[in-house]
Amino acid sequence: MLELRFIRENIDLVREKTAHRGLATDKVDEFASVDAKRLELLQEVESLKNQRNKASKEIAQLKQGSDEEKKQADTLIPEMRKASERIKGLDKELGDIQERLQELVLSIPNICSDDVPKGTDDEDNVEFKTWGEKPTFSFTPKTHWEVGEDLDILDFERAAKLSGARFALLKGFASKLERVLTNFMLDLHTERHGYEEVLPPFLVNSASMTATGQLPKFADDLFAIKDWDLYLIPTAEVPVTNIFRDETLDEDQLPIKYTAYTPCFRSEAGSYGRDTKGLIRQHQFDKVELVKFTTPETSTQELEDLLADAEEVLQLLGLHYRVVTLCSGDLGFSSTKTYDIEVWLPGQETYREISSCSNFLDFQARRGGIRYRPNGQKKSKLVHTINGSGLAVGRTLLAVLENYQQEDGTVAIPEVLQPYFEKRF
Template sequence: MLELRFVRENLELVRQKSLLRGVDPQLIDRFAATDQKRLATIAEVEALKNRRNTVSKTIASLKQSGDNGLAEPLIKEMRQVSDRIKELDTELADIEHELQDVIMAIPNLCDDSVPAGGGEQDNVEIKRWGAIPAFSFQPRPHWEIGEQLGILDFETASRLAGARFALLKGFGSRLSRALVNFFLDLHTQRHGYTEVLPPFMVNAKTMTGTGQLPKFKEDLFKVEGWDLWLIPTAEVPVTNMYAETTIDEADLPLKHTAYTPCFRSEAGSYGKDTRGLIRQHQFEKVELVKFTTPEASWDELETLLADAEAALQLLELPYRVITLCTGDLGFSAAKTYDIEVWLPGQNCYREISSCSNFLDFQARRAGIRYRPKGEKKSRLVHTLNGSGLAVGRTLLAILENYQQADGTVRLPGALEPYFQTRF
């Protein structure tokens, strides 16, 4: 979240940046009104307390001199003042709760380098990598390839769990597992990330720390009767590993990678991507999370992007990188690069990774700080995360890009070691 004082002192900047993101300006108006009400209430409480302190001394002096008649009306007045202070304290608690709700609903400020725009049509392509494959036949979408090979079973998954689930079998399951191992090996052995295996369920405080709650409650799955939520991404537990802690600057940057299943209700997406593996309620990712100093965070975003790109390059999957515009930017991000892989069976690019810099937005919510060398006062870290990569979407990209005329699928060279017989 943004700092309350910063929003108060830069109200017009926050208003303009929020408008670029499509935020209802009434939210900022509500902040201004609630903040002014809070300040006025605090001022009234302080004035009444000062009055009570001053008069209490007068009452004591009058009683000491025996002027009880003069003291009595003052005592009565102070009873009324105390009652009023109690009323205002209750009002102030409600006002501060409302103000917290408002400040938690204001998105991060987009960086000045983020292109203005209203939605995905205004995102800006910055580069492409790899040659789009040419086929001597009409390339098919992955759901047709997978069902013909008997490695994707959507019908059984639907019986087991309903729509937007998939069941992988045989080569499909093994390919998925190989991709997980390939991504983790790449990022730990070549890129210097430390692997973690976090819980797949977290509490509401953890969800709040990275910005999923309260704003995106409808996109999440909750365990009934428990303060537990299924994670929508490993970003949530991995970032919150350091909640309410102070990291030594010498330990920065901290870099973690984690494989987890992810769970999303996909609220508001009904009717979109109903076929195949594109948009599922349950999917798998290998996530990349960084903690760094403010001075280094923009450079770290570029290396984060390069780390995610490396996975696609080693798999020889063509892709492009786009910068998300202000209207398509995620709630917590100051800037985001999307990597989109080419899918010949659908004749389009589709997102396979998002790499974002959140600056201190998440760190303020979660209380993640670091202590600069030689300084006593701690500062908020900057957090970043990206997919390295989405497993299901990489799998379908392999099926579509490596499909053969006879209906088989060729294996990318980078994955061959994971299919060698070891037993």
């Protein structure tokens, strides 16, 4: 969420930036009128409350004085009764307006960074860098679902029996590879990149979903638990960012760097018909997430560093990829700038997103009340939050299946993972 005063004072900029994302600007327009009404009402009700507070003290004093003074209090009380009724009425009105204003503010997206290219969809994303090269094969490489089904390690039909479309059953080598990749990523980020590992709840309440921006606008993409104020997390970003919700940190603690493995659950309500084959778009998938809490001064650099941390996973696995800067129309609601890492999939002859790294500045921190106290200063400030996948495990698995497939139908094990496959018993 943006600061009220910022929107008020930069209403044209907010409208323009919202339009760049391809979003409707009617909420921005409505903000202006509701906000003005709120300020007016606030002034009125606050001055009435001031009068009431003063009179209240006066009555307290008079009540303890002489009979004469007690009488004075008795004449004052009916007056205050009227004032109180008026306050109650205005407070109710103000409450309604504030609720509406809150809805509006929560539905206004973040301001995208100046270095984000303008555009309407993923066609307009700009290539930032590439690493490695497309592998060559002496045979025609299969897609990962062909590799998986031929080896009997991916079973989509039985998964459909268990749960429906967009679920997968991993068996044998695939299920172990999934687990090994998860461990490899966590080990890398904790031992080499200085992240602390956390394992959060996979169900969170609506307050947490609101702070990170999934609610109220994107409720349709979430799985909700019937009769509970609980949702299945769509990404570890939600529970991990919310760790410090409504808390004030010390500047010396920053930056705080967490990495977390969680399964992720997405209904992807609008996605039916897209990527129906294979592991690409599932209702449940594993992900290792990277989350940082930083000062405003360092967040720009910390995003670059986080991107490098995520990239290193692919580099060590020897998987060719490119990094694109998302254009304004493809940018997530809460993000000011996002890099997507796209891995090369030879079976499908295409690049597919495998990580998304974003800087939210103070947008999530303001929604969630995540603050820090700058050294030597009395006033607290909002932290900046950054996160990215490091990486999506299921997509890493399919990238390994497609890139490491052999002519005989088997799949080679990337060198860096081989220690994880040594026999233990």
